[in-house]
Amino acid sequence: MSGDESRQWMEAMVDPLVACDGHEHILYVNPAAERLLGWRREQLVGRPFALLLPDRLRTFGSQSFLRHMHSRVWERGGGAVRTRIHLHNHSEREVDVTVGASGAPGEERITVVLRRVPERIRAREEPPESATHTTPAVEHAYQLVFENAPLGLFHFDDTPTLIACNDYFVRLIGTSKRRIIGLNLLALHDEAITACVRDVLEGRHAYYEGDYRTTPTGKATPVRVHFAPCIAENGEVEGGVGIVEDITEQRSAEAERTRLFREAQEAIRVRDDFLTIASHELKTPLTPLSLRLASLERRLERQEPVDPALLRHARQHLLRLTALINDLLDASRIEAGRLALQFEPTRVDSLVERALAGMDAERGQHRIDYSHPSEPVRIRGDAYRLEQVIANLLENALKYSPGASTVRVSLDVRGDFALLSVADEGIGIPRDQQEQLFERYFRARNVSITSYGGLGLGLYISRDIVERHGGRIWVESEMGRGSTFYVALPLLSAVNPPPPEPQALSQHMH
Structure with a gap:
């Protein structure tokens, strides 16, 4: 060297x-x-x-x-x-x-x-001629407070050099007394701390709050420091003291309060959205149902023939109301853990065909292209609830697709799983909202309440049913290019397979 x-x-x-x-x-x-x-x-x-x-x-x-x-x-x-x-x-x-x-x-x-040698914190001693035998006890008490205080304490002189500190302070900054006693505080690189030290040397109190980063490990600890001057009997500043508080828990508590506040705000927003949607959804079938029943009543009073179309339309609105109420009841049962499932061997291909047949009245001008499996696909599950899932996916595909477009349905076997896909040519789902799509009451932001009905419960209920069958449901979508929903269910022949990985299965479909 x-x-x-x-x-x-x-x-x-x-x-x-x-x-x-x-x-x-x-x-x-x-x-x-x-x-x-x-x-x-x-x-x-x-x-x-x-x-x-x-x-x-x-x-x-x-x-x-x-x-x-x-x-x-x-x-x-x-x-x-x-x-x-x-x-x-x-x-x-x-x-x-x-x-x-x-x-x-x-x-x-x-x-x-x-x-x-680290100085001991001493009580202010009386002049020698008036000293009593209690002085050592008082000094010892001050020393105990200094060393055992649940705060970091340090003392510096007017140079300003650190001349004493307690063990809590040493642990807080992650070093040893030997390394820091004698440190000139103005040599620190933190301008905020050195400004506080200068204020103290001029006789003023100062405050610092920030993240102190220890040199050995680089760990950042949030601290709050109160600097106070030490004034001699002649009125001159002879140094200062610092009281250091570790505010890690306070920061965590503040972050948790902020998170809970945001969640509460989001819950209120979701509730308000749900009430708006529910009011709209319940009123939509009630108004025409009331009108049709009134028309039927007048015709019966006048003993006029009843148009079967009136009865058919009234029944459709009644079924829609029933479906809405059933969704609300199912959501409540799921939250309470009381949605019962009856597991038994069943064929998924038969459930898909039955659900497709039930869509004839709602198909309108849409085309449905069904790619069915070459052999029966058997699973163990609740046939009624699984048909409810399939019907929900089909209804959504028809609802969010433009007229005369094609909805493509496919059922196939992939390893230990039956894989169902329902693809539409609709408006698509924003990428940042796809994870939330299966939450209760959630509706994508690009969906108009008045143009597209629903309570935002169908996918939430479907996810619970599918996952309780040991399967998985997910979506792949691009804005303006439609969406594809996938449902993977374990085959009857499979022995407790782990939940499938969505990307691996859906890539086979493409």
């Missing part, structure tokens, strides 16, 4: 470092040592290291402080020695000292690493 690189490393050290020659004169002081000692580098370079020591510690018998410390470290096999140093303001500070030396006698280089 070059001399410039070595100097850059020493400049970046968090721990204070002093380098001396063999005569114990100071050659170099790093920025951390300047902050700790209160001296500028140019004031110390060339002067004896003993300048930094209280008079009583400058010599130990025939040895200087540095020689004595180095010999003690050597005898102990390494490690720091706790002692006191003399600061520029004539006060003393307790530090851990590590002394190392290298080179030939007379040409030695001595390095001294000074590590701050």
Whole structure:
């Protein structure tokens, strides 16, 4: 490593470092040592290291402080020695000292690493003449509060250098006291934090809220910090304290409240949409049914012949009302877990043919192209409910397709499953709404309430029925190019096959 690189490393050290020659004169002081000692580098370079020591510690018998410390470290096999140093303001500070030396006698280089000893939080002591025996107890109580508080606490001086912190703060930022004691807070890269520190040094309270990202792991922790100045008796700011709160749970609770609020709003919207649709759907058959019954009543009173078409139309409206009410009842049964199914061997091909025959009255100008299997397709299921699913898919295909278009129905066997598809040439379904299509009361946004009837329950009921048969229902659609609904049901010969993968089965159909 070059001399410039070595100097850059020493400049970046968090721990204070002093380098001396063999005569114990100071050659170099790093920025951390300047902050700790209160001296500028140019004031110390060339002067004896003993300048930094209280008079009583400058010599130990025939040895200087540095020689004595180095010999003690050597005898102990390494490690720091706790002692006191003399600061520029004539006060003393307790530090851990590590002394190392290298080179030939007379040409030695001595390095001294000074590590701050975390200060204890003390109660304000009474003057010595009025001190009582309760002072140690009060001091101990303050220390207990500081170390065991459910908040991160730290203390910095007016340089501003971090001189004390509790274990909670250390855990919160993901490092050790040894690494952060002595850190100059203005050296941090977070402009918001350094602005708060400057405010405190000017005697003002400050607040910070944001995500603190730990250096070792990069983990971001949301925190809220209250900075407060420490004012000396002469009114001058002698540093400050910080109270750090981990607000991860608060953030999570706020996010959960926001999510629940959005869901509540969506539920209200769905409810309002449903009430609007239900009102429209129920009124649509009721009005003509009422008119036809009134017409029949008048004809009977006048003993006029009854037109069979009136009875047929009235019956159709009555069937529509019945279907709407049955959908509402089925949806309620599903929510309550009371929709009963009667499983027995049955043929899917027969159910499809029966459902197609029931569509004759609703087919109108549409064409239905049915590709039937070459052999019977047997499954175990509830014939009535499965026919209800097939009829719902056919009704939707006819409803959302333009007149004279073709609805293509196909039934085939794919592995352990019977695969039914119903394809239309209708308006299609937006991609971002296809997942929601099988939810209760959901209707695609591109569907007009007045142009296309329905309560948004048919697919919801169909999904429940199909999944309770061990199958799966899904849709593939493009806007303006129609939709294809698929239903996969396990064959009677299959032994508990896992639910099918939609893409794998539908690709075979294409």
